Structure formats: C-alpha cells, structure tokens
Amino acid sequence: MDAGIPPDSAKLLALLPALARWRDRRDAAGKDPRPFIVEIAGMPKAGKSSTIAQVRHFFSHGLKALVGGDTSLRGTLPPEYRVYTPAEGVSQRTPAQLKDADNLLEYNTWAGAYALQELLWANHNDFYDLVILDRGPWDAGCWLEYVQKKRKNDSEVPECLKDIIAFFQLPEWTVKADLHIVLVVDPASAHEREKQERLIPHRGPASNKDLMEEMERIYRARFEALATEKAKHCDCETVETCLLIQTTNRDRLSVAREVIERILTVAAAGAVTVETAAAVEVTTASSTITVGSVREAEIAARGTGTSAEIVDGADTETTAELVSVGPVGTYASTRRVSLTVAEVRRMIWPFLKNMKPSQRRNIGPIIKEIVAKARVLSPEGQTAFLANLSSLIPDEQELLNSVSADVLGTQLHAILDKSRNK
DSSP states (O other), rough: OOTTTOOOHHHHHHTTTHHHHHHHHHHHHHHHOEEEEEEEEEEETTSSHHHHHHHHHHHHHHHHHTTTTTTHHTTTTTOOOOOOOOOOHHTSSSSSHHHTTHHHHHHHHHHHHHHOOOOOOOHHHHHEEEEEEESSSSHHHHHHHHHHHHHHTTTSSTTTTHHHHHTOOOOHHHHHSEEEEEEOOOHHHHHHHHHHHHOOOOOOOOHHHHHHHHHHHHHHHHHHHHHHHHHHHOOOSOOOOOEEEETTTTHHHHHHHHHOOOOHHHHHHHHHSSSOOOEEEEESSEEEESSHHHHHHHHOOSTOOEEEEEESSHHHHHHHTBBBOSSEEEEOOEEEEEEEEHHHHHHHHHHTTOOOOHHHHHHHHHHHHHHHHOOOOOHHHHHHHHHHHOOOOOOHHHHHOOOHHHHHHHHHHHHHHHTTTO
C-alpha cells in the first residue's frame, strides 16, 4: 500500500477484500453469483450524486492502491472490482412528456418502475461486483407518499395510490438490496447548496421549503419502517443493513467514507453468515489475526508456511477445500488460488457477453460443474487450470461471437482434464 495514502483511506483499503469474500461465500453456498447491491436514497441536494461518484471511484481503483507492489496479495484478490452505477431515473431517464405534464404521480411511478427494473437486473447479473442505485424503488415510494399527502383532495389521484406506494416498498424488493443508504439535509442548507451550484436562480425542489420539510419527515419516518423490515427479513444479523446520514454539516468525503465503511462492514458480516463459520486465528510472523471463517483465514495467511488454527471447529466439507482436514488443531493452508464460479465467469466474460441470454443460461450449470471438479485438484492442478483458462480467450473477434454454450463447455472440460495431470 502506498505510504502516501491518508490514514482514513488506508483503513478502508484494508477492508476492501471483504467484497471479494462476500462473493466467494455466495459461491460456496451454491447461490447464483450476483453483485453487492446498494440503494442510495434521499432528499435533493443531500449529496447522493457526489457520494456515488466517490464510492464508485474508491471501489474501481482501490484494489490497485491496496495491492501496489505487494505480490503476495495478487493471487488472493481480483485485479479490480467492477462497479455499475445506472443513470438516475428521475432526472435522466424519465420521458420528457411526463416532466412537461407536471404529473408527479405518473412521473414518480415511472421512475420507480425504472428503478425496480434496474434492481431486478442487478440481482441476476453475474459480471459486476458492486451495483449502486441512485434513487431505487424504495425512494420512489417516499416521493409518492409526498404526492399522496400533497394532493389528498385531488380527484385525479387514485384511491389505490397507497397500494402503489406499498408496492415499491415491499420487502420482496427491499431485501434484494444488500444495503440502503438514506441521505437527509436541512432544507435551508439544501437551498444554499443549490444557489452555490447555479449561476442563475433555479427553482428546483430544494428551493421549495415546504416540500423539503415534508420530504425530510417522510424519509425519517419511512426509514424506521425500512430498518424494521430489513432486520426481520435479511440474513445479516450482526450489522444494520440500512443507514441514515444527516449531511448538513458534513463534508462530502466524510459522508463517502461512512458509506464505504458500511458497505464493507455489511459485506464482511454477510460473508460470515452465508457459510458455516468458525473462529479462526491466523498466525503470521508479526501478529495473530482473528477472523470469522476458514476461507478468511486462508486469505489472511497468504504467505508460505503461515498456519491457521481452527479454534471452534468448522464443517469439514467446507474446510476440506481450504485447509488440511483432521482433528481440530493447526493446519498449513494448502489452497492458494481463488477458484470460484464468479472468478471463472470473469475470466471467460469475453465469450459470455457475446452470447444470447438463452446460451448464457445454458453455460451457467456447466461452469458450476467445472468449478466443483477443479476444486478437488491439487494446488498445482488448480493453478494450472487458471493458467490454461486465461489462455483460452482468442484474439479474433469472430471466434468470440460464434462460440456456443456447448462448444465453450467442451473447451472448459478439456482444460480441466489437462489440469488433472499436474
């Protein structure tokens, strides 16, 4: 790690491997690979866009800053995190006809439908590591609640509006986001921020004091309900999966740091709860590190000869792939490579991205089968498997475009058979 990195940033960089471990845990548990999903909601001028930009930059470039010239880290982490931040629907995707009509009901319903589409797409995406939604479906429900209160005597507002609000904030959708971040700001401060960012007066939502006060009340009230629902339905029991931040007297970097830390804390907690966990101590030349599972012990060990002591014991089927199995005691790590479905998908993505959706679905079970068989190879065989896999990608674009699931599956099996001889 670069010695010139500020201490606060260095602390966050040290936590970065948690996101890779989170994906590994889902893979080990047999769950479909998908990115870690964050929904960022909140009031106008509370800092959503600037926070998303900071978070995206940190995760996109952080692994390079963490690894630097430390070759011992390169085999335990992906080269980079792939981050996707879809365009915010309200200002950038809503049809002009809805904006011009000044119909807040249809305007926010369209934005909510767009956000829900992005959320569902993210839950079935196997390429990205992190997806950040700017104003997701839960946020749309908050704005529709404002419409309901503001126009309660308007005959054009349907009686079923409360059902539309409830639809966008159903637990079925909220639990699909691993973390909700809600940003609020004092209405007067929001107005000042808007004035500072414009050369001429702008009459946006932040200029409407009554609207801003009502939206702050709605966000705070709905956040309490959100926290209750997520605590009830989410697997992560050791850390809250929603966070409300008052940004009025905060600088942008401090807000971004808090968001990044919560993302990595939730990812680390989720990494432990997905798999049968064990209390593990990793002894290095300089210190003993206590981590939550055998896989984390192996990642932390890294160096040759470092040992992991299983304190409470662990499920031997899980442990078998990671360390030498036997009575509870001290074992030398025997697996030094990252063999996961997500990693293999990353390596063959040039093929997958050119396949039709039906072909890509067909290759999914084949990849899982290949990875399961490759994991029982010797460490040398696993290393050879990844090396052979990296040489699979041809330079000719026409070959990439013409490969089917069956052909690619045959090639993967051939690489596996070749690696068995190591």
